[in-house]
Amino acid sequence: MERRTIGAGGLAVGAVGLGCMPMSWAYSGSRQRGEESVRTVHRALDLGSNLLDTADMYGPFTNELLLGRVLKERRAEAFVSTKVGLLVGEQHIVANGRPGYVKRACDASLRRLQTDVIDLYQLHRADPEVPIEETWGAMAELVRAGKVRALGLCAVGARGGRRSGTRLHDATLRQLQRAQQVFPVSAVQAELSVWSPEALEALLPWCEARGVGFLAAMPLGNGFLTGTLTPGEGFEPDDLRARHPRFTAEMMAANQPIVAGLRRVARRHGEEVTPAQVALAWVLAQGRHVVPVPGTKRYRWATENADAVDVRLTARDLTALAELPPARGSWD
Numbered sequence: 001m002e003r004r005t006i007g008a009g010g011l012a013v014g015a016v017g018l019g020c021m022p023m024s025w026a027y028s029g030s031r032q033r034g035e036e037s038v039r040t041v042h043r044a045l046d047l048g049s050n051l052l053d054t055a056d057m058y059g060p061f062t063n064e065l066l067l068g069r070v071l072k073e074r075r076a077e078a079f080v081s082t083k084v085g086l087l088v089g090e091q092h093i094v095a096n097g098r099p100g101y102v103k104r105a106c107d108a109s110l111r112r113l114q115t116d117v118i119d120l121y122q123l124h125r126a127d128p129e130v131p132i133e134e135t136w137g138a139m140a141e142l143v144r145a146g147k148v149r150a151l152g153l154c155a156v157g158a159r160g161g162r163r164s165g166t167r168l169h170d171a172t173l174r175q176l177q178r179a180q181q182v183f184p185v186s187a188v189q190a191e192l193s194v195w196s197p198e199a200l201e202a203l204l205p206w207c208e209a210r211g212v213g214f215l216a217a218m219p220l221g222n223g224f225l226t227g228t229l230t231p232g233e234g235f236e237p238d239d240l241r242a243r244h245p246r247f248t249a250e251m252m253a254a255n256q257p258i259v260a261g262l263r264r265v266a267r268r269h270g271e272e273v274t275p276a277q278v279a280l281a282w283v284l285a286q287g288r289h290v291v292p293v294p295g296t297k298r299y300r301w302a303t304e305n306a307d308a309v310d311v312r313l314t315a316r317d318l319t320a321l322a323e324l325p326p327a328r329g330s331w332d
């Protein structure tokens with residue numbers, strides 16, 4: 001698979017990564033597919049899709065444990081990307097960026113992942129109670145201690161979705177500038193997809209100008225852009241889409257022209273090419289520093305997503321996708 005470089009340190013990864021969140025968290029049926037999930041991670045590594053994106057919060061903890069089963073055997077082939085800074089409480093998810101907590105959490109992640117070093121350690125959310133310099137300083141100490149290779153910062157909204165708009169990105173840019181004063185940022189992770197292109201405005205150019213990698217979260221629009229979901233499809237209460245404003249029957253119907261546009265472009269590339277692959281090819285086309293991390297627990301879809309590197313969009317395709325109507329349905 002084509003390789004891309006994350007950050008100034010020059011860490012090379014497969015151009016399409018694997019988002020591991022749906023194996024344990026946020027989507028219904030996650031917990032019933034543990035064995036398939038393990039096979040899916042192996043499949044991704046076989047195909048060179050070696051950036052495995054997880055977080056201690058996914059599960060909580062079980063997603064890292066699941067990856068640890070694979071890493072125990074294949075650590076050298078993988079690029080391990082995990083996150084710190086969010087805790088699942090009784091009622092709410094809370095941020096914790098205190099230095100002592102960050103260091104303990106890193107040791108716990110290393111144990112669960114069955115490795116002695118994390119390639120990319122990301123701050124999942126900045127803690128409003130702790131200056132980012134303190135949290136980032138503790139993360140930098142983990143690099144100096146050899147427990148972590150590089151640091152990243154996530155810029156995803158509090159509800160994991162559409163708050164990833166311009167306002168969020170302005171706040172993120174301020175955080176990034178402060179973090180950079182303490183220790184180099186190697187990667188930024190934020191939502192980027194055909195139906196959520198806001199990161200193109202300021203976040204992507206900021207990264208490109210500084211040699212910072214960009215991990216595109218939710219590149220398939222939480223599954224919508226694959227064209228496999230139908231309007232009116234019910235989601236279990238534990239599925240993030242049950243409360244997501246773009247996944248009401250009305251909004252799923254209103255956003256069908258976006259899927260139709262992806263399908264039209266897919267057809268130009270052959271019978272086998274899918275809307276999901278076009279959605280990923282669009283993300284890949286946004287810059288050599290961009291690595292999409294499509295999430296899946298399924299062997300078949302990990303294969304399909306990795307193969308998206310071979311779909312090269314033309315200028316005509318990119319124009320057609322740029323002209324798609326903006327997505328309907330917003331958190332605000």
Ligand SMILES: NC(=O)c1ccc[n+]([C@@H]2O[C@H](COP(=O)([O-])OP(=O)(O)OC[C@H]3O[C@@H](n4cnc5c(N)ncnc54)[C@H](OP(=O)(O)O)[C@@H]3O)[C@@H](O)[C@H]2O)c1
Binds near residue numbers: 018019154221297304
């Ligand atoms: N930093 C953050 O705060 C943050 C927030 C959100 C996400 N992320 C990261 O970004 C990754 C991707 O986001 P995401 O997983 O929420 O959303 P996504 O990648 O946009 O979509 C995932 C959904 O699409 C389905 N899917 C995947 N490939 C498919 C294909 N080829 N055909 C049909 N359906 C397909 C998956 O189904 P199955 O579940 O059935 O496999 C899953 O329901 C996560 O895994 C996580 O690592 C980070």
